[in-house]
Amino acid sequence: MIPWLTPGEPYFPDTRHALDDPNGLLAAGGELNAEWLQAAYPRGIFPWFSEDDPILWWSPSPRCVLYPTQFHESKSLKKSLMKGHFTVRVDTQFEEVIRQCAAPRGDDGTWISDHIIAAYSDLHNKGVAHSVEVYQAGKLVGGLYGLAIGQLFFGESMFSRVTDASKVATKILCAELEKANYAVIDCQIYNPHLASLGAVEIERNEFEQLLTHCKRTPSHNPWAKRNWYPDVEPTNT
Numbered sequence: 001m002i003p004w005l006t007p008g009e010p011y012f013p014d015t016r017h018a019l020d021d022p023n024g025l026l027a028a029g030g031e032l033n034a035e036w037l038q039a040a041y042p043r044g045i046f047p048w049f050s051e052d053d054p055i056l057w058w059s060p061s062p063r064c065v066l067y068p069t070q071f072h073e074s075k076s077l078k079k080s081l082m083k084g085h086f087t088v089r090v091d092t093q094f095e096e097v098i099r100q101c102a103a104p105r106g107d108d109g110t111w112i113s114d115h116i117i118a119a120y121s122d123l124h125n126k127g128v129a130h131s132v133e134v135y136q137a138g139k140l141v142g143g144l145y146g147l148a149i150g151q152l153f154f155g156e157s158m159f160s161r162v163t164d165a166s167k168v169a170t171k172i173l174c175a176e177l178e179k180a181n182y183a184v185i186d187c188q189i190y191n192p193h194l195a196s197l198g199a200v201e202i203e204r205n206e207f208e209q210l211l212t213h214c215k216r217t218p219s220h221n222p223w224a225k226r227n228w229y230p231d232v233e234p235t236n237t
Helices: 034-043 075-083 094-102 114-125 165-179 192-196 204-213
Strands: 025-029 056-058 063-066 086-090 129-136 139-149 152-160 184-188 200-202 227-229
Touching (some): 034 139, 034 204, 075 165, 086 165, 094 114, 094 139, 094 152, 114 129, 129 165, 139 165, 152 165, 165 184, 165 227
16 A cells, blocks of 8 residues: 555655555655645656546656766767757747647557646746757757756656657757756656667666755756757847
C-alpha cells in the first residue's frame, strides 16, 4: 500500500519507501498545483497519472538522466541541422508546446490533461517551467518542456512534427545548459530514444546526491535569451 496525501501543505514520504513494482510509485493524492510541484521536484518526485486516476507521485530507481556534456549527436542529426533550416527559441509558446506534447500518439492516448497543462503553465508564469521550441519556415515543428531548479533541468515531455525536431531541441538545450553550468537533465524513465541521445541510468541515491549538491544558482540565466539557435542577440519578444 502507498500513503494517501491530503490537500493542504505539501508533504511527501521518504523516497526510500517507493515501490519496486510499479517502479517508483510513492504516494497518491495531494494537490496538483505550483506549490506541490515545487515541493516535489527538488526531492526527486514527479506526478504521472492518467486522467481517470488520482494524482500519483513517483520516484523511480534507476533514474534516467542526460548529462549536457554527454549528448550524442548522430550523423543524421548533423545532416538535419545543416539542411533543416531550424530555428530554436525558448519560452515564446509554452502552452502550445505542452499542448502539442499532449496530442495523442497512436493508441497510447495522453497523460497530459488540462489539469496538468494549467499547473505547469502556472509554473511557467512563475519563471520555473520553460519550453524549448523548434521552428521550420516559421512553423512550430518540435519542442520540449520542463522545470529549471538550481543546476538541474527536469524534462517532462517532447514532440516532433518533422524528422529530428525533438532531437534538435534536446541538442540545443544541452549546449545552452552546459554554458550555464547545469549539472544534469532529469529524463525520469529510460527509453531507447533517450538512450540514443546519450541518456544513462543511475540509482536513486546517486540522483538524490545530485539534487543536494546542485542547488546553486547557475552561472547565468539561459532562459533570458529567447533566441537560442542560430545564436543571435537577446530580444524582448
